[in-house]
Structures are given as C-alpha cells and as structure tokens.
Amino acid sequence: MLTLTTENKKTLFYILIAFAFSVAMRLIWVYQFGGYAPFHFNGQFMINTNDGYIWAEGARDLLSGTSTNPNAQEYFDKFHQFNDLSPVTSAASQLTAFFVKILPFSFESIIFYMPVFLSSLVVIPIILIAKALKNLEMGLIAALVASVAWSYYNRTMAGYYDTDMLNIVLPMFLLWSIVWAVQTNKDIYLLFTALDILVYRWWYPQSYSLEFSFFGLILAYTLIFDRKNSYNYKLLAIMMFAMMNTDGFIRLGFVLAAFYAFKQEKYDKYIYYILGLSIIGFFATGGFDPIWAQLKGYVFRNSVSSTGKGLGLHFFTVMQTVREAGHIPFETFANRISGNTITFFISLLGYIYLLYKQRIMILSLPLVGLGFLAYVGGLRFTIYAVPVLAFGIAFLITEISEKFIKQIAVKDAQENRIKFLLMTVLTLGVLYPNYKHIEMYKVPTVFNANEVKVLDALGKKAKRDDYVISWWDYGYPIRYYADVKTLADGGKHNGAVNFPVSYMLTHTQKEAANMARLDVEYTEKKFKFQKEYKKEIEDKNLTVFSNIEYMTKDYGFTNANDFLSKLSLDVKLPKKTRDIYFYLPYRMINIYPTVTLFSNIDLMNGVKGKQPFFFASRNFKDLGNTIQLAQNIFLDKKTLQLTFGNKTVLIRRFVKTYYDKSMQLHKKVQxxxxxxxxxxxxxxxxxxxxxxxEKTYNSLYIQLMVLQNYDKKLFEPVMLTPSVKVYKLKI
Structure with missing residues (x-):
C-alpha cells in the first residue's frame, strides 16, 4: 500500500492550492461576461482566439468520423475531404475529440474551458522542481505567480483555445525531468525526459528549438561540471533519439531501445557509440533544419520575399504584420513576464541569486533565453520566461523571510506564523499587478453573435466545396462555422497566398471578380497537382510556384504586372467548378491599411507602391462649424474642406450612409x-x-461592404447586415 510522507502530502497540498488559484483567476472573465449576449452563440460562450477555430474544426471532423453511426466513414467523408485542410491529425484536435468523447459536456464548453484547466497544470512541474531544490514554499509562490502572470494568462485564459494551453506545461515538465535526472541519476528519468520530448513534439511540432537548447545546455553542463558521469551521456543520447526529425513512433522505438540498453550494465562501454549514433540520426533526419527555419522566420526577417526561381516574383511577408512577432517596448516586455517593471528586475535579480545558490537551475536557461528573445523576436515568446522568473521572485521571498526570522528572537510556533505572514504579504504584493491586469483584460470573442449567425446561415446555403473569400484573420472561424473552404487562414497566409486576396479586396469589382475565379480554380488545380505528383515533388525537390506565377505564364505573359493589368478587362476565365462568396465584415475597416500592403507591390522587383490613403475616425468631436476627426484633421461642415495641419483641400464627394427601421441601407452622395x-x-x-x-473608394471592400454598390453582372447579395455583408460571385 502506498503511503504518503509528510513532504509528499505537503507537495500535493501545495499543488492543489496553486491549481485551484489558477483556475479561479481564469474564471473572472467568465463571471464578467456571463450575461453578455454578443459573446454567446446557441447559449454557449464562443472562444476568443482566431487560431482556436482550426483545432475546433479538426476535432469536429474527428468526432464526425468516429461516430457510432453505422455509416461512420460516409459521415466522415461528408465533413472532411481532401483540400479542406482540416487538422484531423493535430494533437490539439485529437485531445479535444477525446475529451468530448469521455466528458459529459458540450463541445463548445470543452473547447472554451480546456485552456483554464490544462494551462493550470503548469503548477505541478514548478512545485516538483522546487521539491528537488528542497524549498517547497518557493515552489508554491512561483506556481501562484507564474500561473497568472500577464503573458501566460493572456494566452491561456478562458476561451483562449490554442496550443499555448500546454506549450509551457510540457517544457516545464521537461525541465523537471531533466533536473531530477541530473540530480538523482535514476534510469526512470531518462525515460521521462525522452517521453516528454515525444509528447511535446506531438503537441507542438515547433518545439525543436527549445528541445535542442536543452540538449546543448546539458552537454555544456556535463563538460564543465560533471564530465566523468556516464549517466549524463545516456541522457543526451536518449534526448537525441527523441528529437530526430522523423515519425513519432519511429522515435519512440529508438527511445525504448536505448532505454533498454542503458538498463543493462554490459552496454555501458558502448555509451559513447550510442551517443554518436543518436547525433548522426538527428542530423541525418534533418533535425536542425526546422530550427534554422524558425530562426530565419522570427529573427532574420525581411519585409519582402522572393521565390528566386521561375519569374522570381516578390511578395510582402506576413511576419511584418503579425503583432506577436513584432518588436515590443521594454516596459511591455517586463510587464508580460513579471507584472510590472520593478517586479521584473527583482525577479531577474532573484533568478541570478538562485543560479548562484542552486547550480542545477542553470538548466532552465533555455526557457529564459527564449523568453528574452521576445524583446527582438515578438511578444509571444515572453510566455517562456514567466515560470523561471517566477522562481526568481519566489526564491527572494523565501530567503528574505528566512533571514528576517533569524534577526528576531521568537519561538518555533511564532516563528512559523511570522514567516508565513511575511511570505503571504510579499507574495500578495507580487500577485496584485497581475490580478489587476486580469480584472481589466476584457478581451472580446473572435466574432460577435451577429457575425456568427451570418456564417451559420451561409453554411446552410453554400456547399462544402465552395470558397468564402475574406482576409486571413477570419479564415479559421469561417471554416468552422460555415464549413466551407477559404483561400487564406491563420496557417496559410504567406505573401504569395495573401497577394491575390488582398488584390481582390482592394481593387475594382471587375478586377476582384476575375482574380477570385482565377485564384480559386488555380488553388484547386494546384491541390490536384500536388496530390498526383507528391512523390516526384518530394524526391526531386520540385518547386511548386505561386498561383500568380502559373496564371501569368498560362496567359502568355513573362511579366506578372502586365498580366494583372489585363484583369480590368474581359478575360477568358477557367471553367467554373464551384461557387465563391465574399465575406466582408465591418471589423475589417480596422485592418484595411494592412490588407493593402500585400498587393501594393511590384511583383517583379519587390518595390512597394505608394500606400493608398485611408483613415478611419470614431473618436471625432463636433465643434459646431467643424468636425475634429483627429488631432490635426478637421472637416468644415459648410464648405466640406478638409484641413490637415496647415493644409486645406476640398473633398471629391461627401457620402452619408444610414439604416432605416427595416435595416435597409441608404446613402446620400454629395x-x-x-x-x-x-x-x-x-x-x-x-x-x-x-x-x-479614389482607388480605395472604388475598391471592392468599400463599394460592397460600406456602400452596397455592387455590379449586378458580377455579384449578387446573399446576406446584408450591419455587421457583415456576404456576396456571391456570378462568374
């Protein structure tokens, strides 16, 4: 019978406290918006991250395919088929489908609350690491702080259904197994470490860089501090096998074989050969390639990319417009890691002191390094430094409390009470700014209820093979709610993909209509080509060019700009194989200037064009004779002159739009x-x-969404609401 020691009971108790605290903090948002109808659809909360809808789509399709319906495969084919990009093989979708199968809750409730409970598991490895350092109180404090720190909360709050809900939990478990492996030299932690890497890679395929960093640091630690310890070389070898860039089951086979060998003393003399074999296997399977690709994507970024082959077309790179990959101010960087700048510096000081007192914590440097990469590589990385810097502030709190107690003459019982009180007060001081952030962080759902109603209705009108065109930000929710295809989404949005979509939204209706039919049909044609010649493409490393390049060549041009110039005319289009819809939300006004960037470029040389003029004002002031649109922009109501600082210009036209009681749009053009x-x-x-x-005024988005001026030869309205306008392409 298993009996718990006092220390184990204390460990379990601290884990339960920290877990409950983490969950409770994430329910604040739920309490704040519990009765807010725009955040609910069909009586359920909607999620608040765009990317979550891709995993939800995959889980939905998996559940359709594993139905107890006797015609399960037929039912699955109805909801998932080639080209729809549904991630049925992704870990997030598979885990979600599993939870839906075993738990008595609705699908929507599970995807909404999964981040709350899974992300809170981070407290377990934090407290277990502290146990290895013989300081459980430090672990409890660190767990409390890390679980609600700004960036960790932001990316794991209720409704933030994304891979981040385990993206820190799993590397923290990896750090725990590595720490215990190095400290205890027990064989079981070799297996734990390797299995954690396998699970981490299954959950988050981009985990290569962090895994490799851990490997490199263990190697350095071994060579500097523990060179003669053969156990460390076993640890390195089994990690390398787990990190190879090949199928997970193959890696698992190598891991189990290595673990079996390491359990046999007779194989100890072959440890270095096994390590060498693992390193060769890692590089031979291209293990370093994705690491280099990530570095190039986030650190060595260019605003324009070139194919370098074929016509050598140039496209605007999406990384320049993704906020989470952009540079951030130091204050934001510090706040996201520790709650505020002062706490950040204290935490950093405490972490350095912890490294001095506990040399084993050097192994946590990869997480800190990746977190600090946020300062140059984008705010999304701050999340990695959160739990380790939490150790820093927690260690200082426990050290200060210990030293304070030693300075005063108190008895044992009183000593514990004073120590507990001091640690509590200091911990609450650290938690307060993070709590205030949670209280004020009232992030909305991705779409509001009215927008989702439109998509739900569109899904009943459109076929599964039809395409709905909108900006990539809305791609995943469109696919989830309407169950249709899209040209661009959160995972398919490189410059070559975004160019035609941007072109459609920001050019005339004629140009947009022609490009829409071309891009959709060429997309399907490319899918078919890649399926039929998949082996040849992989074996011969053949280049699959962009749709724009294929269009240009097929229409007899060698200059893509010349081809585009013909789209304003009547051109012979490919045979129509499916319907196309345009989803034009009002909210896209906020990002219209960003949308223009992707098609406002010379494809042949990469030179960016002059940015179209677009300015939106919602915080304007009526000053009587004039309207102040911005600090230095005024509109004279009588003369209809615009003043920009010291410059005054007459406008071309003044248009007022308004809805009547029956929600019909009217417009007055002056x-x-x-x-x-x-x-x-x-x-x-x-x-x-x-x-x-004038170019923006005549763009498809302004004409169809804002003014409802649609060319009846090209488009027909499907749903026209204040939130969203949906049109069907007629050609």
Whole structure:
C-alpha cells in the first residue's frame, strides 16, 4: 500500500492550492461576461482566439468520423475531404475529440474551458522542481505567480483555445525531468525526459528549438561540471533519439531501445557509440533544419520575399504584420513576464541569486533565453520566461523571510506564523499587478453573435466545396462555422497566398471578380497537382510556384504586372467548378491599411507602391462649424474642406450612409470637387468617418461592404447586415 510522507502530502497540498488559484483567476472573465449576449452563440460562450477555430474544426471532423453511426466513414467523408485542410491529425484536435468523447459536456464548453484547466497544470512541474531544490514554499509562490502572470494568462485564459494551453506545461515538465535526472541519476528519468520530448513534439511540432537548447545546455553542463558521469551521456543520447526529425513512433522505438540498453550494465562501454549514433540520426533526419527555419522566420526577417526561381516574383511577408512577432517596448516586455517593471528586475535579480545558490537551475536557461528573445523576436515568446522568473521572485521571498526570522528572537510556533505572514504579504504584493491586469483584460470573442449567425446561415446555403473569400484573420472561424473552404487562414497566409486576396479586396469589382475565379480554380488545380505528383515533388525537390506565377505564364505573359493589368478587362476565365462568396465584415475597416500592403507591390522587383490613403475616425468631436476627426484633421461642415495641419483641400464627394427601421441601407452622395482625390464617408449608424482616396473608394471592400454598390453582372447579395455583408460571385 502506498503511503504518503509528510513532504509528499505537503507537495500535493501545495499543488492543489496553486491549481485551484489558477483556475479561479481564469474564471473572472467568465463571471464578467456571463450575461453578455454578443459573446454567446446557441447559449454557449464562443472562444476568443482566431487560431482556436482550426483545432475546433479538426476535432469536429474527428468526432464526425468516429461516430457510432453505422455509416461512420460516409459521415466522415461528408465533413472532411481532401483540400479542406482540416487538422484531423493535430494533437490539439485529437485531445479535444477525446475529451468530448469521455466528458459529459458540450463541445463548445470543452473547447472554451480546456485552456483554464490544462494551462493550470503548469503548477505541478514548478512545485516538483522546487521539491528537488528542497524549498517547497518557493515552489508554491512561483506556481501562484507564474500561473497568472500577464503573458501566460493572456494566452491561456478562458476561451483562449490554442496550443499555448500546454506549450509551457510540457517544457516545464521537461525541465523537471531533466533536473531530477541530473540530480538523482535514476534510469526512470531518462525515460521521462525522452517521453516528454515525444509528447511535446506531438503537441507542438515547433518545439525543436527549445528541445535542442536543452540538449546543448546539458552537454555544456556535463563538460564543465560533471564530465566523468556516464549517466549524463545516456541522457543526451536518449534526448537525441527523441528529437530526430522523423515519425513519432519511429522515435519512440529508438527511445525504448536505448532505454533498454542503458538498463543493462554490459552496454555501458558502448555509451559513447550510442551517443554518436543518436547525433548522426538527428542530423541525418534533418533535425536542425526546422530550427534554422524558425530562426530565419522570427529573427532574420525581411519585409519582402522572393521565390528566386521561375519569374522570381516578390511578395510582402506576413511576419511584418503579425503583432506577436513584432518588436515590443521594454516596459511591455517586463510587464508580460513579471507584472510590472520593478517586479521584473527583482525577479531577474532573484533568478541570478538562485543560479548562484542552486547550480542545477542553470538548466532552465533555455526557457529564459527564449523568453528574452521576445524583446527582438515578438511578444509571444515572453510566455517562456514567466515560470523561471517566477522562481526568481519566489526564491527572494523565501530567503528574505528566512533571514528576517533569524534577526528576531521568537519561538518555533511564532516563528512559523511570522514567516508565513511575511511570505503571504510579499507574495500578495507580487500577485496584485497581475490580478489587476486580469480584472481589466476584457478581451472580446473572435466574432460577435451577429457575425456568427451570418456564417451559420451561409453554411446552410453554400456547399462544402465552395470558397468564402475574406482576409486571413477570419479564415479559421469561417471554416468552422460555415464549413466551407477559404483561400487564406491563420496557417496559410504567406505573401504569395495573401497577394491575390488582398488584390481582390482592394481593387475594382471587375478586377476582384476575375482574380477570385482565377485564384480559386488555380488553388484547386494546384491541390490536384500536388496530390498526383507528391512523390516526384518530394524526391526531386520540385518547386511548386505561386498561383500568380502559373496564371501569368498560362496567359502568355513573362511579366506578372502586365498580366494583372489585363484583369480590368474581359478575360477568358477557367471553367467554373464551384461557387465563391465574399465575406466582408465591418471589423475589417480596422485592418484595411494592412490588407493593402500585400498587393501594393511590384511583383517583379519587390518595390512597394505608394500606400493608398485611408483613415478611419470614431473618436471625432463636433465643434459646431467643424468636425475634429483627429488631432490635426478637421472637416468644415459648410464648405466640406478638409484641413490637415496647415493644409486645406476640398473633398471629391461627401457620402452619408444610414439604416432605416427595416435595416435597409441608404446613402446620400454629395459631389463636391471631382478634381480632388479624397472622399469622406460618414457611416452614421457605425459612428465612423472614413477618409479615402479614389482607388480605395472604388475598391471592392468599400463599394460592397460600406456602400452596397455592387455590379449586378458580377455579384449578387446573399446576406446584408450591419455587421457583415456576404456576396456571391456570378462568374
């Protein structure tokens, strides 16, 4: 019978306290918006991260395919087929489907609450690491702080259904197994370490870099501090086998074989050969390739990419527009890791002191290094430094408490009470700014209920093979709610993919319609080609060019710009194989300038064009004779002149849009000066002013979404609501 020691009971008790605290903090958002209808659909909370919808789509399709229906395969084919990009093989989707199968809760509830409970598991390895360091109180404090620190909370809150819910939990378990392996030299931790790497890679395929960093640091630790310890070389070898860039079951076979060999003393003399074999296997399977690819993507970034082959087309890179991959101010960097700048520096000092007192914690440097990469590589990385810096502040709190007690003459019972009180007060001081952040962090759901109702209705009209065109930000939710295909989404949005979508949204209706039919049909054609010639493409490393390049060549051009110039005319289009819809949400006004970047470029040389003029104002002030649209922008209500600082110009036209009681859109167009290039649109029901140049005014997005001026030969309205306009392409 298993009996728990006092220390184990204390460890378990601390884990339960920290876990309950972490869960409770994540329920604050739920309490705040429990009765807010726009965040609910069909009586259920919606999630608040775009990427979550891709995993939800995969889980939905998995559940359809594993139905107890006798025609399960037929049912599965109905919901998942080639080209729909549903991630049915992804870990997040598979784990979700498993939970839906075994738990008595709805699908929507499970994806909404999964981050709450899975992310809170991070407290377990934190407290177990502290146990190895003989300081459980440090572990409890660190677990409390890490579980609610800004960046960790932001990416694991209720509704933030994404891989981040385990992306720190698993590397912290890896750190725990490594620490215990190095400290105890027990064989079981060799297996734990390797299995953790396998699970981590299964859950998050981009884990290569962190795993490799751990390997490198263990190697350095061994060579500097423990060179003669053969156990460390066993640890390195089994890690290398687990890290190879090949199928997970193959890696598992190598891991189990290595573990069996390491359990046999007769194989000890072959340890270095096994280590060498593991390193060869790692590099031979291309283990370092994805690490280098990640470095190039996040650190060595270019704003424009070139194919370098074929026509050598140039495209705008998406990494320049992703906020989480952008540079951040130091204050933001510090706040996201520790709650505020002062706490950050104290935590860093405490961490350095911890490294001095506990040399084994050097093994945590990869997490700190990756977290600090956020300062140059993007805010998403701060999350990795959170638990380790939490150890720093927690260690200082326990050390200060110990030293304070030694300075005062108290008895044992009183000593414990004073020590507990001091640690509690200091911990609450550290937790407070993080709690205030949670209280104020009222992030909305991805879409509101009205937008989702449109998608739900669209899903009943459109076929599964039909395409819905919108910006990539909305791709995953569109696929989930409408069960259709999209050209771009959160995983498929490189410059070559975004160019045609941007082109459609920001050019005339004729150009957009032609490009839509071309891009959809060429996308399907490319899918078919890649399926039929998959082996040849892989074996001969053949280049699969962008749709734009294939279009350009097929229409007899060698210059892509020349080809694009013909799209304003009648061109012979590919045979129509499916319907195409445009999903145009009002919310896209916020990112319209970003959308223009991807098609406002010379494809042949990469030179960026002059940015179209677009300005949206919602916080305007009526000053009587003028309207202040921004600090230095004014509109004279009588003369309809715009003043930009010291410059005054007449506008081309003034347009006012408004909805009547039956929610029909009306517009009043007042021509002013047709030689001007700037128009003003007042969307009265939205309380929004738009200032746009003539190119933007004539763009598909402004004409169809804002003004509902659609070319009846090219488009027909499907659903027209204040939140979203949906049109069907007729050609």
């Amino acid at each position: 021509p002013v000066n047709l030689s001007s290039n700037i128009s003003v649109i007042f969307m009265s029901n939205y309380n929004t002013f738009l200032l746009v140049d």
